[in-house]
Amino acid sequence: MSKKEIPYKIYLEEHEMPRQWYNVRADMKKKPAPLLNPETHEPMTEDDLAKVFCRELVKQELDDTTPYIDIPQEILDFYKMYRPAPLVRAYCLEKKLGTPAKIYYKFEGNNTSGSHKLNSAIAQAYYAKQEGLKGVTTETGAGQWGTALSMACSYFDLDCQVYMVKCSYEQKPFRREVMRTYGAQVTPSPSMSTAVGRKINEEFPGTNGSLGCAISEAVEAATSQEGYRYVLGSVLNQVLLHQSIIGLETKAALDKYGEKADIIIGCAGGGSNLGGLISPFVGEMVRGEADYKIIAVEPISCPSLTRGKYSYDFCDTGKVCPLQKMYTLGSGFMPASSHAGGLRYHGMSSVVSEIYDQGLMEARSVRQTDVFEAAQTFARVEGILPAPESSHAIKVAIDEAMKCKETGEEKTIVFGLTGTGYFDMFAYQRYNDGQMQDYIPTDEEIEKALAKLPDM
Numbered sequence: 001m002s003k004k005e006i007p008y009k010i011y012l013e014e015h016e017m018p019r020q021w022y023n024v025r026a027d028m029k030k031k032p033a034p035l036l037n038p039e040t041h042e043p044m045t046e047d048d049l050a051k052v053f054c055r056e057l058v059k060q061e062l063d064d065t066t067p068y069i070d071i072p073q074e075i076l077d078f079y080k081m082y083r084p085a086p087l088v089r090a091y092c093l094e095k096k097l098g099t100p101a102k103i104y105y106k107f108e109g110n111n112t113s114g115s116h117k118l119n120s121a122i123a124q125a126y127y128a129k130q131e132g133l134k135g136v137t138t139e140t141g142a143g144q145w146g147t148a149l150s151m152a153c154s155y156f157d158l159d160c161q162v163y164m165v166k167c168s169y170e171q172k173p174f175r176r177e178v179m180r181t182y183g184a185q186v187t188p189s190p191s192m193s194t195a196v197g198r199k200i201n202e203e204f205p206g207t208n209g210s211l212g213c214a215i216s217e218a219v220e221a222a223t224s225q226e227g228y229r230y231v232l233g234s235v236l237n238q239v240l241l242h243q244s245i246i247g248l249e250t251k252a253a254l255d256k257y258g259e260k261a262d263i264i265i266g267c268a269g270g271g272s273n274l275g276g277l278i279s280p281f282v283g284e285m286v287r288g289e290a291d292y293k294i295i296a297v298e299p300i301s302c303p304s305l306t307r308g309k310y311s312y313d314f315c316d317t318g319k320v321c322p323l324q325k326m327y328t329l330g331s332g333f334m335p336a337s338s339h340a341g342g343l344r345y346h347g348m349s350s351v352v353s354e355i356y357d358q359g360l361m362e363a364r365s366v367r368q369t370d371v372f373e374a375a376q377t378f379a380r381v382e383g384i385l386p387a388p389e390s391s392h393a394i395k396v397a398i399d400e401a402m403k404c405k406e407t408g409e410e411k412t413i414v415f416g417l418t419g420t421g422y423f424d425m426f427a428y429q430r431y432n433d434g435q436m437q438d439y440i441p442t443d444e445e446i447e448k449a450l451a452k453l454p455d456m
């Protein structure tokens with residue numbers, strides 16, 4: 001077969017879009033460890049989880065055996081508004097770097113929320129609506145997840161209550177207003193409208209809030225109102241399942257032109273975009289059909305994979321959520337403020353953690369000043385202004401392409417470009433003004449947080 005010339009953007013036709021999500025857990029020989037009840041340390045049952053989460057999503061959460069799960073037509077109809085997402089051949093970046101490597105990126109920023117999070121938000125809102133619920137509650141840190149969820153809820157006419165970490169609520173008014181435009185009720189956290197919020201406000205007057213605290217408020221709001229459930233934008237198995245659309249489309253687009261990836265790179269916060277991107281490829285690896293070099297990229301300020309411990313831990317600071325086995329820095333770990341808000345989570349998806357533990361994936365941590373340098377290089381030649389989170393993957397993709405330049409190898413590098421950075425211009429300003437700093441946690445800091453892991 002003579003190879004077809006590869007266009008700048010590989011688009012799939014609408015009819016070529018995947019109609020099923022792929023559940024990599026089904027093909028993994030050793031499965032990720034189950035969620036445990038924080039009191040009894042017994043595995044969480046469907047009924048336990050259904051008090052907080054939607055029933056169908058709980059089924060997906062616990063399903064370790066079904067490899068392919070149909071995407072309901074209503075979700076496909078919504079996906080069609082902004083998918084299939086293009087797989088872009090970064091010809092201009094390759095030329096700029098002078099590398100013999102081929103670089104591709106899967107661009108997930110082509111929707112109003114500006115990131116991949118909409119892929120799961122729409123699925124979670126759909127199942128909530130199907131169950132006859134009135135609404136959902138959630139937390140948001142930097143605001144990407146809250147934005148995506150508010151879009152999804154307005155589409156299905158569901159009430160959407162977002163607890164937004166107070167400092168972001170005040171410092172990121174634009175994301176807050178996007179959410180309100182889509183009809184969401186946005187409350188700065190800690191608030192006075194939940195018991196846990198009032199308690200935290202009393203204990204720490206004038207606090208700026210934290211993600212862990214906002215999670216505790218959102219869970220309380222869900223369990224104390226009739227007809228409400230809690231939803232989460234990353235970390236959970238169900239979220240990775242929905243995000244597998246990223247990897248499935250990537251693979252279909254590569255296959256269309258007879259291309260095979262050698263290196264696959266994604267940024268890792270809670271692990272949902274990375275898990276979704278790599279799932280079909282890891283599936284091939286565990287079935288013994290192909291081999292890939294997979295690299296997770298995390299901030300050096302929040303290095304859960306590269307410096308954390310593989311252990312059961314709390315998912316939130318308030319310790320109300322189930323225990324999850326994962327690479328963690330400890331639920332009390334307070335990452336230094338960084339401009340990649342979406343990557344400031346102390347733990348990691350249990351699927352991604354298990355893939356890493358089995359040696360199917362590598363991990364690297366990078367400094368934010370290097371990340372913004374890569375972001376700037378990329379923006380200047382490829383035209384897209386990337387999110388700081390996504391730029392972690394760009395940084396390592398450039399590093400790998402430069403290695404190819406030294407060795408002369410023509411490797412094919414694929415990375416996930418999870419979103420755009422238009423709401424992160426304050427961060428770009430710091431970088432442009434030469435005021436951005438790197439923070440590397442000390443061993444003592446990490447040991448201190450890890451000392452508080454739950455006794456198992």
Ligand SMILES: *Cc1c(COP(=O)(O)O)cnc(C)c1O
Nearest residue numbers: 234269270271272273342389419
């Ligand atoms: C939230 C977010 C991330 C990180 O979340 P994951 O669950 O690790 O994918 C990465 N990029 C962008 C643009 C985000 O909004």
